[in-house]
Amino acid sequence: MASSTTTMLGRNFKHTLRNPVAVFNAILFPIVLLLMFVYVIGGAFDIPGKYIDYATPGMLILTICYGLSATALSVNSDMTKGIINRFKVMDISRSAVLSAHVAASLLRTVIALAAVTGVALAFGFRSPGSFTDWLGAIGLLVLVSFATTWITVALGLAAKTPESAGLVTVPLIMLPFLSSAIVPAETMAPGVRQFAQYQPFTPIIETLRGLLAGEPSGSKALVAAAWCVGIALVGYVWSLSTFKKRA
Amino acid sequence: MTSSAITASGLRKAYKDKVVLDGIDLDVPTGTIFSLLGPNGAGKTTTVNVLTTLMKADGGTIRVAGHDVATETKAVRAAIGVTGQFAAVDELLTGRENLQLIADLKRIRPAESKQIVADLLERFDLTESAEKLSSTYSGGMRRKLDLAMTLVGRPSIIFLDEPTTGLDPRSRRTMWEIIRQLVADGVTIFLTTQYLDEADRLADRIAVLDGGRIVAQGTPAELKRQIPGSHVRLRFASDLDLETAATILTGATRDAEDDLVLRAPSDGSAKSVRDLLTHLDNHNLDVEEFSVHTPDLDDVFLALTGKTSTTDTTDTTSTTDPKVSA
Numbered sequence: 001m002a003s004s005t006t007t008m009l010g011r012n013f014k015h016t017l018r019n020p021v022a023v024f025n026a027i028l029f030p031i032v033l034l035l036m037f038v039y040v041i042g043g044a045f046d047i048p049g050k051y052i053d054y055a056t057p058g059m060l061i062l063t064i065c066y067g068l069s070a071t072a073l074s075v076n077s078d079m080t081k082g083i084i085n086r087f088k089v090m091d092i093s094r095s096a097v098l099s100a101h102v103a104a105s106l107l108r109t110v111i112a113l114a115a116v117t118g119v120a121l122a123f124g125f126r127s128p129g130s131f132t133d134w135l136g137a138i139g140l141l142v143l144v145s146f147a148t149t150w151i152t153v154a155l156g157l158a159a160k161t162p163e164s165a166g167l168v169t170v171p172l173i174m175l176p177f178l179s180s181a182i183v184p185a186e187t188m189a190p191g192v193r194q195f196a197q198y199q200p201f202t203p204i205i206e207t208l209r210g211l212l213a214g215e216p217s218g219s220k221a222l223v224a225a226a227w228c229v230g231i232a233l234v235g236y237v238w239s240l241s242t243f244k245k246r247a
Numbered sequence: 248m249t250s251s252a253i254t255a256s257g258l259r260k261a262y263k264d265k266v267v268l269d270g271i272d273l274d275v276p277t278g279t280i281f282s283l284l285g286p287n288g289a290g291k292t293t294t295v296n297v298l299t300t301l302m303k304a305d306g307g308t309i310r311v312a313g314h315d316v317a318t319e320t321k322a323v324r325a326a327i328g329v330t331g332q333f334a335a336v337d338e339l340l341t342g343r344e345n346l347q348l349i350a351d352l353k354r355i356r357p358a359e360s361k362q363i364v365a366d367l368l369e370r371f372d373l374t375e376s377a378e379k380l381s382s383t384y385s386g387g388m389r390r391k392l393d394l395a396m397t398l399v400g401r402p403s404i405i406f407l408d409e410p411t412t413g414l415d416p417r418s419r420r421t422m423w424e425i426i427r428q429l430v431a432d433g434v435t436i437f438l439t440t441q442y443l444d445e446a447d448r449l450a451d452r453i454a455v456l457d458g459g460r461i462v463a464q465g466t467p468a469e470l471k472r473q474i475p476g477s478h479v480r481l482r483f484a485s486d487l488d489l490e491t492a493a494t495i496l497t498g499a500t501r502d503a504e505d506d507l508v509l510r511a512p513s514d515g516s517a518k519s520v521r522d523l524l525t526h527l528d529n530h531n532l533d534v535e536e537f538s539v540h541t542p543d544l545d546d547v548f549l550a551l552t553g554k555t556s557t558t559d560t561t562d563t564t565s566t567t568d569p570k571v572s573a
Binding site: 004007008010011014015018019081082083084085086087088089090091092 | 325396
């Protein structure tokens with residue numbers, strides 16, 4: 001006798017397996033971007049050290065964000081295609097449906113992150129970080145994925161149509177570009193610079209970069225973790241209340 | 248059992264300031280088919296949503312399977328099955344997986360559920376397509392799968408919201424057959440429809456919903472009795488013939504739609520029709536065409552709501568799904 005959450009999880013995993021294009025897409029785009037920035041555009045940037053070492057942490061965060069559009073779409077299609085009403089009258093716990101989406105999304109993200117890391121390593125990315133630094137980096141990536149996924153679930157639930165659900169994650173994909181993911185925030189124009197310095201992705205990326213460079217920073221990590229917990233909490237509460245409202 | 252499967256009294260529901268259900272009373276005896284009939288926008292789906300715990304009523308008390316919908320939601324949900332207006336199947340799963348998913352969610356033991364799933368596929372003639380993704384199914388097959396999913400776990404009360412809307416005539420007939428079988432097994436069916444013939448054929452009792460109120464309730468026969476009796480329609484070649492006939496036939500009236508047609512009251516029996524025709528013959532009046540008209544639910548609907556039903560019979564046969572199930 002499986003609990004409803006594991007049953008729903010099985011359903012979402014099957015969806016992922018039957019829609020390999022979504023996973024492939026989530027892996028391919030960040031890799032193309034990584035190679036573009038490292039081999040085409042990055043040469044013009046004045047960044048100390050190897051650029052691929054600077055860019056990889058940013059690309060990993062971008063990988064997380066880019067994969068979220070598939071999550072928003074699948075959450076939304078559940079809501080708009082009527083199957084949700086079947087689940088609702090069957091008295092399955094409200095969080096089971098949503099938790100399953102989050103877990104399946106996390107799995108996709110982890111696969112994509114592993115693939116992007118592999119490609120980065122193949123193209124010369126090196127990390128002097130210790131084993132614990134790496135564990136910290138993986139932990140942070142999972143935490144960021146978890147937080148942004150809950151926000152995405154809320155956005156997917158709130159979207160009226162699948163078309164708009166595909167668009168709601170665009171801001172999440174744009175935010176890393178407006179952070180220190182690709183170039184240091186100090187090099188940006190005034191206004192953008194301030195935004196980049198104070199938005200959540202900058203401390204997150206700086207923490208990740210520090211960990212992978214073997215120079216972890218406790219204070220930054222604290223800010224990054226606080227952002228993640230905050231985003232996850234807002235996403236979770238918002239998701240549940242939207243889910244209750246939509247019949 | 249003679250108890251009630253569903254009772255509702257003073258059921259009210261409004262969206263903001265728009266009143267959708269304005270004090271509805273229902274009583275559905277166990278093991279019967281109850282049909283809620285009404286045009287689009289009458290409040291049929293809202294009624295189903297409130298009865299099936301998907302929505303909260305603003306007022307009134309509802310008991311389903313002996314439990315209060317507002318306070319014993321879990322018990323109500325355990326007793327009912329719902330098939331909504333849009334097929335609630337998972338398109339990325341196969342037919343078999345869809346059924347298995349519901350069986351797992353209902354916590355039926357795996358050993359048992361395999362058999363239940365296989366039986367349902369067999370019963371709904373879906374065994375051949377069981378391993379295909381349901382997104383490849385035709386409209387009729389999807390509805391069948393949808394209903395099969397509703398039947399997992401043997402609910403005692405089944406709500407069907409417009410189960411045949413958009414189906415081709417053949418699939419409709421199959422659906423009707425399935426519904427009749429369910430009732431034969433002792434299940435209570437609450438059916439909404441905008442098709443009068445559907446309610447007429449299936450339902451033990453019908454309630455006509457219009458503008459959020461029940462305007463009539465009873466057996467199909469009782470409802471038909473509420474409106475003027477049967478008549479004979481006579482078509483004449485000329486206006487002159489018609490006027491002559493109108494003077495010799497007592498109680499005859501001109502048809503509102505066709506000015507060469509006269510409606511003469513008649514009980515429709517062979518004798519009265521023969522007498523009528525002989526009478527006309529004696530006056531050398533030629534009838535071009537004639538038909539006996541007994542009241543159907545369409546007439547009831549017209550008489551009760553002042554509107555014709557949204558769909559007539561020609562419409563129901565023309566709404567053919569391009570992907571007709573084989």
